[in-house]
Amino acid sequence: MNSVAAALLVWTLTSPSSSGHGRGDAWPTHTACSSGGLEVLYQSCDPLQDFGLSIDQCSRHIQPSLNIRFGIILREDISKLFLDMALVSGGTSVLNFSYPICEEDLPKFSFCGRRKGEQIYYAGPVNNLGFDVPQGEYRALLKLYNENHATVACANATVICS
Amino acid sequence: MALDISCFFLVALFSASCESIASSDQTCIEKETNKTYNCENLGLSEIPGTLPNSTECLEFSFNFLPTIQNTTFSRLVNLTFLDLTRCQIYWIHEDTFQSQRQLDTLVLTANPLIFMAETALNGPASLRHLFFTQTGMSSLDFIPVHNLKSLESLHLGSNHISSIKLPQNFPTEKLKVLDFQNNAIHYLSKEDMGSLRHATNLSLNLKGNDITRIEPGAFKSTVFQSLDFGGTLDLLVIFRGLQNSTVQSLWLGTFEDIDDKEISSSVFEGLCEMSVESINLQKHHFLNISSNTFHCFTSLQELDLTATHLRQLPSGIVGLHNLKKLVLSANKFDNLCQVNAASFPSLTHLYIKGNEKKLALGTSCLENLENLRLLDLSHDDIETSDCCNMQLKNLSHLQSLNLSYNEPLGLKTEAFQECPQLELLDLAFTQLHVNAAQSPFQNLHLLKVLNLSHCLLDTSNQHLLDGLPALQHLNLQGNRFPNGNIPKTNPLQILESLEILTLSFCDLSSIDQQAFAQLKTMNHVDLSHNKLTSSSIKALSHLKGLYLNLASNSIGIIPPDLLPILSLQRTINLRQNPLDCTCSNVYFLEWYKENMHRVEDIEATLCENPPLLRGVRLSDVTLSCSITAVGIFFLTVFLLLFTVALIFAVKYFLRWKYQHI
Numbered sequence: 001m002n003s004v005a006a007a008l009l010v011w012t013l014t015s016p017s018s019s020g021h022g023r024g025d026a027w028p029t030h031t032a033c034s035s036g037g038l039e040v041l042y043q044s045c046d047p048l049q050d051f052g053l054s055i056d057q058c059s060r061h062i063q064p065s066l067n068i069r070f071g072i073i074l075r076e077d078i079s080k081l082f083l084d085m086a087l088v089s090g091g092t093s094v095l096n097f098s099y100p101i102c103e104e105d106l107p108k109f110s111f112c113g114r115r116k117g118e119q120i121y122y123a124g125p126v127n128n129l130g131f132d133v134p135q136g137e138y139r140a141l142l143k144l145y146n147e148n149h150a151t152v153a154c155a156n157a158t159v160i161c162s
Numbered sequence: 163m164a165l166d167i168s169c170f171f172l173v174a175l176f177s178a179s180c181e182s183i184a185s186s187d188q189t190c191i192e193k194e195t196n197k198t199y200n201c202e203n204l205g206l207s208e209i210p211g212t213l214p215n216s217t218e219c220l221e222f223s224f225n226f227l228p229t230i231q232n233t234t235f236s237r238l239v240n241l242t243f244l245d246l247t248r249c250q251i252y253w254i255h256e257d258t259f260q261s262q263r264q265l266d267t268l269v270l271t272a273n274p275l276i277f278m279a280e281t282a283l284n285g286p287a288s289l290r291h292l293f294f295t296q297t298g299m300s301s302l303d304f305i306p307v308h309n310l311k312s313l314e315s316l317h318l319g320s321n322h323i324s325s326i327k328l329p330q331n332f333p334t335e336k337l338k339v340l341d342f343q344n345n346a347i348h349y350l351s352k353e354d355m356g357s358l359r360h361a362t363n364l365s366l367n368l369k370g371n372d373i374t375r376i377e378p379g380a381f382k383s384t385v386f387q388s389l390d391f392g393g394t395l396d397l398l399v400i401f402r403g404l405q406n407s408t409v410q411s412l413w414l415g416t417f418e419d420i421d422d423k424e425i426s427s428s429v430f431e432g433l434c435e436m437s438v439e440s441i442n443l444q445k446h447h448f449l450n451i452s453s454n455t456f457h458c459f460t461s462l463q464e465l466d467l468t469a470t471h472l473r474q475l476p477s478g479i480v481g482l483h484n485l486k487k488l489v490l491s492a493n494k495f496d497n498l499c500q501v502n503a504a505s506f507p508s509l510t511h512l513y514i515k516g517n518e519k520k521l522a523l524g525t526s527c528l529e530n531l532e533n534l535r536l537l538d539l540s541h542d543d544i545e546t547s548d549c550c551n552m553q554l555k556n557l558s559h560l561q562s563l564n565l566s567y568n569e570p571l572g573l574k575t576e577a578f579q580e581c582p583q584l585e586l587l588d589l590a591f592t593q594l595h596v597n598a599a600q601s602p603f604q605n606l607h608l609l610k611v612l613n614l615s616h617c618l619l620d621t622s623n624q625h626l627l628d629g630l631p632a633l634q635h636l637n638l639q640g641n642r643f644p645n646g647n648i649p650k651t652n653p654l655q656i657l658e659s660l661e662i663l664t665l666s667f668c669d670l671s672s673i674d675q676q677a678f679a680q681l682k683t684m685n686h687v688d689l690s691h692n693k694l695t696s697s698s699i700k701a702l703s704h705l706k707g708l709y710l711n712l713a714s715n716s717i718g719i720i721p722p723d724l725l726p727i728l729s730l731q732r733t734i735n736l737r738q739n740p741l742d743c744t745c746s747n748v749y750f751l752e753w754y755k756e757n758m759h760r761v762e763d764i765e766a767t768l769c770e771n772p773p774l775l776r777g778v779r780l781s782d783v784t785l786s787c788s789i790t791a792v793g794i795f796f797l798t799v800f801l802l803l804f805t806v807a808l809i810f811a812v813k814y815f816l817r818w819k820y821q822h823i
Binding site for chain 2: 048073075105106107108109110112113114115116117118119122124125127
């Protein structure tokens with residue numbers, strides 16, 4: 001009998017962290033792509049929600065203008081949308097950059113201007129440069145945010161190139 | 163027994179966790195007392211009892227309200243703005259907003275609506291803005307029309323609508339904005355457009371609908387404020403369809419993710435038979451631009467060719483003689499002369515920012531633009547050792563010049579002699595090379611605003627800012643001063659009209675008491691993010707009514723003689739300073755409490771010292787540094803006892819003395 005109670009106790013103690021995604025819990029790690037010697041894993045770091053991403057033509061020789069598929073619920077209006085990326089390799093920062101995706105005077109993509117609450121599915125090119133990824137493991141922090149620095153999406157990514 | 167105990171423990175644990183969830187999840191954020199509340203993302207299934215009846219503005223998105231009806235909001239009779247974005251609303255029953263007489267804006271974006279009752283929107287006396295974006299709507303009959311007489315904007319984006327035809331009794335007299343973006347509209351008929359004939363100065367958004375056919379004459383004699391056909395593949399259809407219409411602003415751009423085909427010049431023939439003031443063609447590919455391409459653009463005032471892959475514009479373009487504003491940003495020019503500016507003699511505004519190649523300014527490339535008022539050449543990788551008289555030759559009416567975010571520029575004395583009318587000059591994040599004793603801004607008699615942030619200036623040059631008698635606003639953020647000190651003689655002293663001065667992130671550790679002596683009209687001084695101590699405040703002793711930002715400095719103790727200076731100012735920010743909360747700073751702490759109305763960011767103005775009070779808000783600290791009542795009591799008792807003892811001692815001494823006589 002005692003062991004049942006103990007098991008129950010353990011269950012109550014552990015269940016709040018595994019059931020439902022309350023604040024502070026981590027979202028599952030997804031695979032954005034895995035082929036051609038390159039593996040990209042990501043995890044949403046927005047406490048409010050997860051998002052879906054997949055990258056076509058995954059390879060260690062990254063082609064220019066990759067196609068991606070992306071699905072998310074907008075938590076903010078995106079008339080103005082910016083991307084910040086920080087790339088770290090072996091504990092040292094390799095690259096930091098900020099890139100405007102939607103601006104009032106240059107809405108680059110057809111989804112610019114959509115509103116808070118809308119569900120978005122984007123399948124199309126991302127206008128990246130082509131380059132070869134040197135062998136190694138990299139960590140990247142990507143953030144999409146609007147003009148008030150309110151988070152639209154946040155991803156902790158791991159890139160493994162073998 | 164053990165089981166009982168563990169069960170009890172279990173119940174206790176469970177209830178504790180439930181309670182914490184309930185309490186953390188039910189607090190709306192008060193943004194304006196008794197008026198504005200934010201209850202987003204709380205998983206609420208009803209309006210919380212804690213919201214006051216007087217609430218006017220309620221942000222309630224991302225909650226759970228499957229059905230809304232007349233009891234749902236009945237208590238909140240003063241609502242003017244109600245945001246119900248993504249609340250999983252399926253049903254909107256009869257008289258839901260019956261008591262909301264004041265309701266002005268209702269947002270129902272991203273709710274999977276199944277049905278709205280005929281009287282669902284009755285109640286509000288003047289409902290002006292309605293958002294039905296992504297509600298699964300396929301027909302406009304879905305919206306009850308009874309109470310839409312005051313409607314000014316209707317947002318129907320991301321639905322399954324295939325016709326813009328409004329129902330027969332739909333009131334359009336006051337309608338100004340009709341948004342159909344990302345729907346399935348492919349055809350516009352005469353009948354469709356006829357349903358909008360009572361609307362005046364309408365803005366119609368059809369972005370993300372691939373329009374493949376417009377019935378001839380559908381737009382005949384119509385007048386629109388703006389028409390947006392963004393992402394439409396076939397521009398020929400649009401121009402033919404819009405014959406005989408008048409449009410203030412026509413947006414025909416496309417996007418990165420849309421397959422574009424090259425447009426040939428013949429597409430624009432349709433423009434000859436319509437009247438347009440402003441046109442946007444961003445991101446299109448032009449097959450071959452000749453001097454004749456724009457011959458139908460004669461009525462045009464504004465042309466936006468952002469990111470249209472242009473390497474140059476042909477010379478002698480016909481049809482753009484009256485153009486006032488031209489945007490050529492994010493293109494691929496090598497040299498400014500490739501714009502062939504002589505084709506646009508009436509131009510007042512020219513934007514060439516974010517050029518994809520390093521842009522050479524050339525010599526006198528814009529000399530025909532005598533009427534030019536504004537020139538934006540930011541983010542262009544411009545680099546030149548001698549700017550800017552050759553480059554900006556003959557721009558004598560220029561009022562606003564933006565050269566920010568470029569490569570290093572060399573400036574000599576009177577570098578802007580060709581533009582004596584300049585009122586605004588932005589050079590932020592462009593490194594400037596100015597030789598000692600040169601005055602590049604000399605003779606800019608009308609210049610009011612000068613942004614020199616992060617220009618890596620040589621601030622020891624006493625003549626750097628000479629010749630700016632009208633300058634009101636100067637930004638010097640991120641520039642260094644020798645030894646982190648602004649001395650008594652410094653280039654700022656000459657700016658007698660200065661009102662706004664920004665010296666943040668300048669690595670300053672001191673400012674001379676007389677450094678700003680000649681600056682008598684300042685009303686806004688930003689000294690944040692430096693290493694200043696309180697003694698630098700003396701430099702402001704001759705000023706009053708300032709907005710003074712001292713955030714993120716090294717201010718610990720503010721001695722009493724500086725407090726009168728602070729008392730004369732309008733608003734002071736002392737956030738993120740190592741402020742002292744001991745008795746040695748007691749006069750300042752008292753002043754702070756009496757002057758809370760002058761202080762900004764009270765929440766982030768914290769004590770650093772003593773360790774016990776670290777992180778405590780200054781407003782919450784009460785020190786007692788004078789002698790307390792208890793102290794006075796003990797002192798009195800001590801004195802009393804001492805007197806008694808003395809009397810006894812004297813008495814004893816006298817008695818002893820007399821006994822031995």
